Every structure is written in C-alpha cells, then in structure tokens.
Amino acid sequence: MAGGGKKILCLSFSDINRDARVLRQLEVLAELGEVTTVGFGDRPAAATEHLEIDADLPSLPQTPAGVALLALRRFDRVELAAPAVRAARSVIGDRRFDVVVANEARAMALAYEVAHGAPVVADMHEWAPEERSHIRSWRLLVKPFMTHQCRRYLPKMAAVTTVNDSIGELYREQLGVDTHTVRNAGPFRDLAPSEVPDEGIRLVHSGGAVPGRNIEALIEAVRGLDETYSLDLYLVPGRDNGRYLDQLRGLIGGDERIRLHPPVAPDELVGTLNRYDVGVFSHPPLTPNHRLMLPNKIFDFVQARLAVVFNSAPETDRLITGHELGVVAGDSSAEAMRDTLAALDVDQVRAFKRNADTAAKVLNFGEDSAVLRTMVGDQLPH
Template sequence: MTLRILCISFSDINADSRVLRQVKTLAACGTVTTVSYGSAPPGATTHLEVESALPSLPQTPTGVLGLALRRFTTAGSKAPAVQRARELIGAAEYDLVVANEARALPLAHEVAGSAPVLGDMHEWAPEERSHVLAWKLLVKPYMTWVCKTYLPRSAGIITVNESIARLYSERFGCRTEVVRNAGPLRPLEPSPMIDGRIRLVHSGAAVPGRNLEAMIEAVKALDERFSLDLYLVKARDGGKYWETLRAAAGAQDRITFHDAVAPDDLPATLNGYDVGVFSLPPRTTNHALMLPNKFFDFVQARLAIVFSPSPETSRLIQDHQLGAVTQGFTAEDLTRTLSELTEQEVSQFKRNAHTAAPELSSATDESVIRAMVQRLTSPRT
C-alpha cells in the first residue's frame, strides 16, 4: 500500500531548502500532501496553499492576550495560518504527518488521528527569536510549552545538528536524531584562482542580526586583493534593509550585490568564487550552535570557508581543513583572519572542500529520513 504523507510547513517550501529536500525524500516513500505558503513544491502530489498574509503565530489581539495569559492551547489554535491549514486539511486521513518547526506540532497532532507524527524541529525552537523582546516575553514561553507538551508524544524528532539534538533530549526527554542542512552532492570542481585576487562570497537572507554590516566593513578595510559578492534574499520589509546594506557599502567597487539565486542553483553560482564567508555573533542559542545551509552550499561549491567560531562549524572546518575560524565576531576579527590568507592556502582549502563534498552532502541525511519513515509506518507486531 502506498503511504499517504502529510507535510506541514509554515514557510514557502520553494524558498526553504531544508523542507524542499525533505519533501523530495518523502516523495520517494509515498504520496505527499504539502500544506504551506506559496505554490506546490516539487515532489508534492497534492498541495494545500495557505495565504502568505496569514501569520503562523497568534498575532491577533485575542491571540496575543492568550499568550500573555499563558492560555497556550487556545492561543495557538487561533493563529490565522493554523486555522486556515486546519480548514484545508479537513477530515483527510494520513499514514504519517510531518511537522516542520514547533509551531506546526499542535496542528500535526490534532489532524494525525492514529498516524505517527514526525517533528522536524529545524533548530532550537524555544529561542528562535529570543533576541526580540516581544518574542522573548510572549512567544518563547509558548514555544517551550509546545515542546514540553508535544515532543514526548511525537513518534520521531529530528534537528539540524548534534549540539541541538542534545538540548532537545536533555530538556524534553525525547530521542532526537540529526538531519543536517546539507544539500545534494554537486558535480563541480574547484574553480581556478586568479593571480592577485581572493574572491569572497556570501549568500543568505538580508535580515537584521546576521552581522552583514561587519562583513561589509571588513572588506572595505582589506587590501585590493579582496572582493565581496553578496547574494541576498530580501526580507518582507520590501527590501529596506537590503538598501541599508548597499548604502553601507557605499561607492566601494569591490563589493557587489546580486539578485538572490534559487537554492538549487546556488552551489553552481558560488563555484566561481574562492571563499565563502559568514560571521554571526552568538546572540541566541541557535546562533551559538549554528550549522547553516550556507556552510554546506559553500562546500558543494568547492569554496574555502571562513566562519566565526561555533562548535559545529568550527569542528567541521578543522576536521576537513576547509579554511579558517575567526577569533571573534567583529569586523576587525574578520579582517584580521582574511588578511592572513594566502592564495596558495585558499587554493588548498578549495581542494579540501572537493574531497569533503561527498561526506558533507545530503545522502546520509536522506537515509536517516527514509529509515525513520519506514520505522514509524511499519506495522507493529
């Protein structure tokens, strides 16, 4: 019998690399109904589109009041996107329900019936945006309640790395497995270096808190060998923050802004550069324990890597000799580390990325999901 799988994600899956890979893997296991913002992603047999204007958290006046009064069951169920998703799902039955991020867990358990729920927590849910005061005061207690209430009831839990998996296991007593944000192995070779040049590149979201200003300031302080190209997804602010970054770069002709590139096309686009760069201060637990998509995109692009310190990324950079780790998180730290790189070192780091690319691809992670689906849906004897 073909498995019927429901995948809930309060994101636009077509712009969400992790969930895109997840849906592709699930589609090899059965028919997949996706519930999300945006249009149908590849691999979906049926798609139920939630209007993008509907928030996935209880941001209405009654919802905010419910959060403030700690009436979490009622408040969570009244989030506009949750209500709409519930209407779209209706009374359909499934053999497995997959919830992406904590905000989808209550709905997943509500509609699952007797089917098992697999929770993909992505990162550490209780502190997703705890650097924002309103989020910290109102949403963090709700997210903690969701985890405490629904994770022990879930048949399977996955997250992005070992450090965060340990947190879930220790705080909520649930067995948590790791599915990294690694992409598929790409048939690329390291691009040749250009004499006298080190081409830096960064890809990601143009949202405050990502320390992008420090990256721009670092490059402005570097010598003429260095250039920086930025492939940034504009935020929902209409591109206002993206424009502030362009203003920060000023007339510096060694810093270039590009349109965002589709996740599938990103490694091939980045392949023409030399060093993938990222510096993120540990303002939240997720920042401190980061292992982001872009790390794996840089590896598949066969780039050297320069990151700020973090247990997960620093370990992989060291183990595979992929590049360098800065001493801290300032523009000065980044400038210092980059200025010490030689063209010969960068070339070797790029070759090391080529060697590590198979191990740091999604093949292992896809096998974890397939094994979990089989285990969770196998008839119990």
Template sequence: MSQRPAILVISFSPIARDARVLREISALAEVGEVTSVGYGPTPPHVVNHLQIPDSAPSLPQTPAGVLKLATRRLRSAETAAPAARAAIRLVGNSRFDMVVANDARAIPTAFAVAHGAPVWADMHEWAPEERTHVTSWRLLVAPLMDHICRTYLPRCAAVTTVGGEIADLYNQRYGVAPRLVRNAARYADLSPSPVLTEGPIRLVHSGGAIYGRNIEATIDAVKQLDEHFTLDLYLVAGGDNGAYLSALKKRAADCERIVFRNPVPPEELPAVLNEYDVGVFWIPPFNTNARLTLPNKIFDFIQARLAVAVGPTVEMVRVVKTYGVGVSSTTNDVSDIVATLRALTPEKVASYKHASDRAAHELSFEHEKQTIHAIVSELTESTVN
C-alpha cells in the same frame, strides 16, 4: 505495508521557497505519496497541496489569541493561530500513514489531524528561543513554544533537528533525542576552480539580507584589506522591504572591490559560487540559534568547492576543522575578520578548496536523506528501497 505510505507535511511557511522543506518533501516523495499544507503555490513532488491563505498568521495574533498568550492559557492557544485553524479545516477527514510537522508551531496541528498516525517533528532550530531578541515574542510566544515542546515532543514518534548542539538542548530540556538532518545542499558535480596566483582572492557571501547577521562587519573588513581581496554578495532582501540591503549597499558604495550580485535560486547557487575562492560568514551570537547555527550557506559553499571562513560559531567551526575546509576567527570583530582573511594565501585557499571537494559527498543532502528514509520505514513499516 505493500503500497507507498500517504504522508502529510505541514509547514507554516511558503513551502515552494523553503529550501529545507523542499528537500524534505523530495526525499519523502521517493518513498511515499506526499500531501503538503502551507502557504503559497504547490511545491514540486507532492500529489496534493492544501494552501493556507497568506492572510492567516501562523501565531495566535488575533485579539483572542493574544489574550490567551498573555494569560498563559497555553493549552487553548496551541491551535488558536489562524493558519492552524485553516490547516485543520483543509485536511478535514483525510487520513495519512504519518504526519510531518515542521517547527514547533506546527506540532499541535499535526496531532490534531493525525488521527493516531505517527508524528515526526522536524525542528529547524531551537524553538524556545527562536526570536527571543524581540521583546513581544520573548514575553508572549516563547512560553507557548516551550509548552508545545514539553507537551508534544515526548509524544512524537520521531524528532529531528539541524545540528548536534541543538539536539543536545532538546535532550537536556525535554528528554528527547533528536536525530540529525542537517541543512545540507544536494551534491553538486563540480571541481574546485583554480585560485589565481597573481590575482585577488575572491570572497563571496550568499543568503538573506537580515539585520543581526552582521554582514556590515564583512563589508568593513574587506574595505580594510587591500586589492588582493574582492567580495561579491548574493543577497535576498529580508522582511524589512529591503531596508537593510539598501544600507549595506550604501556602506559598500565607496569600495569598488565589493559587488552586489542578483540572487540566484538555491539549486543554481553552487554552480554560480564555484567561480569564487572563499565563502564567508560571521554572525554574532545574539541568541541561542545564532550561537549554534549551522546554516545552508556553509553546505552551499562546500558543494561549490570553496574554502570557508567563519566566526567562532561552534557548529560551523566543527565542520571547518573536521573536514579541513577553511579557517575560523577568534571573534566576530572586524579586526579579527581582517586578520583571519589577511593570513590566507593562494596556496592555502587551494588546499581548502580541495578539502571541500573531498568532503562534498559526505556533506550533501544525499547523505542526510538516508535518515528521512529510515524514519519513514520505521513509522509506516514500509520497505524503503
């Protein structure tokens, strides 16, 4: 193919705020002409954006859709969601050289509009158990996600996911072998900031204030530590109108060493975090995705040239140990978090920060996007320079 391929990217998310999809689109736009379908305003790097109405949910939540889920008429539920119907209508008769479906719920829509073009499924997590901690999701939606994965993943021309453990699950249950595109941040041209030998070790956490992430345990641990530790939090309010964030602020109110900062855009985060010493994250294994998570924030910490302190989450521990960038606790209990942090010294932290500096190139999106370019080349038979 001599001309740049036409690529359709479907994501039932506000794409302009979806860090993974934004990075994906930027890589695709280097080698093709990208049209996006999703919620919200036009994201950068696309030649066209087909905006799904915010009022159109991405699951079949209408009375007819819920009935289909409840009676296990899963085939007819595949594109019954209002967002899926809107996407199919918006794409119309347009033709593309390849279609990218972000997450399981977008895959049937991708096949409906592909007209025989190859479909790449980018699985942001383990789809069958995305929200199984919510009873209604577990009873009604989980069977649909399993059906979609079982029916469509073997038909996809390419499948990717975020970590090796989740890739193994897709292989074991559905017989597909996903390639990895981790949630790595772009390479940041930074150097480790000096660790204060006499001052406190400056801890930092960034991300969503979402119940279940156990941020209160980090707060409680720092409150038990002495003046040699401070904690700054860059938190975005979750979908609960900020209730969890407010509860965290109240919990930390009696400790002046804990400060809540205004969140910053993802692209600015590494430079802002660079002034700290240790990026921290402990999350209980409340479902499979939490147990196997390898989140953006770990890569943000590494691009910021920080030491990393995490719980016993297998993928995060693997990064920490493989690259020597920090420490992990044996559990997510406050007592273990306290012991893990108390064992840190300025000398150890400085060593971990320099290890992050050495790993920053390999653990950057510039490394991950080579897989994206390879997929485009294979699926469209185009030449990627």
C-alpha cells in the same frame, strides 16, 4: 506508484520552494508515498498536491487577542489560533494521511490534530524555545509558548529530528526527548574547484536578508581590505518589503568591489557559488541556536568547493578544522573577519578549496537522507 499509494502530509510555515531543508525532506518523502504539502508559495516539484496558504499570515498568534492570551499564559487557547495555522487547518479539511511531518514547533499542534491518530514526525530544525530569544517580545511572550508546545507535543511525536548533535543534546537534557540528527547538508555535486586568480580573492555570502544576520559585518570587513578582495552577496529578501536590503545598499555605497545580487533558486545556488573562492559567514552568538549553529551554507560552500571563513562556533569549528576547509575568525566582529581575511593568501585558498573537494564526498545529504528515509518509512503502514 511511490510508496504504494501511502499518503504523507508535510506542514511547513515557510515558502517551501525557498526552504532548502524542506525541499530535501520532500525528495525523501516522495520516495515513500504521495505527498501533500501545506505552506506558502507555489507547489514544490516533489509534492503530489499543494495546499497554499497566504504568505502574509503570521504563523504565531500575533493578533491582539492572541498576544493577550500569550501574556496570560493561556497557551491551550492559542495553540491553533495563529492566522496561518487556522488557514492551514481550513485547507486540509477532512483529508486523512498515513503519516504527518511537522516542520518546527509551531506546526506540531496542528499536525497532531489533523493526523487523527496517525504518527507525526517532528523536524524541529533548531532549538525551538529560544529561536529568537534575543528579541525582548519573543523572550517574554513566545518563548514560554514554544516551551509549552515542546513539553506538550514532543512526547506525542513518533520521532523527532534536529540539525545537529549539540542541539539534539539540548532537547534530551532540558525536555527529556531523544532526537535523530538530519543536518542541513545538500546533495553531492560533481564539481571541481574553480581557479583562484593570482591577483585577488573572490568572497561570497548567500542567505536571507534578515536583520540580525550580521551581513553588515561582512560588508564593513571588506571595506577595510585592499582592492584584491571582492564580495558578492546573494540574498533572499526578508518579509520587510526590502527595507533591510535598502540599508545594506546604503552601507555598500559606491564600493564597486561589493555587489548585491538577486537570489538564485536552491538547485542553482551551488553552481553559482562555484565561481568564487571563499564563502564567508559571521553571526554573533545571540541565542543557543546561533552559538550551536551548523547552517546549510557551510555545506553549500563545501559542495561549491570553496574555502570558508566563519566566526567560531563549536559545530562549524569541528568541520572547518577537521577537514581543513578554511580559517575560523576569533569572534563575529567586522574587525575579526577583516583581520582573518587579510591574513589569507592565494596559495592557502587554493589548498582549502582542494580540501573542500575531498570533503564534499562525505559532507552531503546522502547520510542524512538515509536517517530520514528510515525514520519516516518505519512509521508508514506495511
């Protein structure tokens, strides 16, 4: 039996089967013990037990009473008041665990309560206080709450992880908390770069269909390029009943070079991307998380043996230039993406794809899984 029957709780207010980071986390946790997951959607394959909560329940205190308490800064009264948090607390009941893993700041208070003194490991993912600080209501109501959560609970955590060193430095400088880096890198995939056709360059983007992700800029950039470029979009629908996807369809119009596909399962994504030539991504630096981004898609693109074109950001710039994976656009505008893509030629793309093939051997989950395995393993009773 894995982990000698040790019991691990993994809390994530997400659809875990669509959350690549949490799925990778679960693979490691399952090596160490019997894992109970709490989250939206069906039981993940690595979980021994899954406690499902209604995906329509918000994980922040977005009820009228909750919003009023946020405005009054009564954070002690709303820590466990969000509808999804209350539902999770109910389904966990009186179960006991040897270690609890909390994904993101909004899960820490509940994790600390249901741990009953067992160690809690917090995977903060990104910089929690300013997750969506470009939205006024978040900045005024939620940012102070998230900052409170971090100040109160991070010192109580047995260990803390985040996605990259730059964001880890924010936690150290502003909150006095040391973190471990577990990047959003996927597993190594034994693939070869696909052939780049002489007559054109096949662009691809994958990710969430969420307003603010700047997918419009990718579409507009390709509409400004000639017929030798195509763009395929593999988008996970947001929680808006398809409204944003409909907006993107309207923007694409009748341009047959730009195709919108249903999402593919996380374990099928890299194989699907491998059919293309260049992975594209552009995100305006609206928040510190955007400015310091190191998203899972750059690792997906590398494992798919693609060239990449990203807008400039310190962490992604370092990977792209260090491994000669592609080209960095000057900013996040459609014009910068268009001009950067227009300057590419087929031979350059072939060279970048060969470099991605080399980089794939080091830019994968192997190193990060070892960090997570050791960190959680050290908290389990021996």
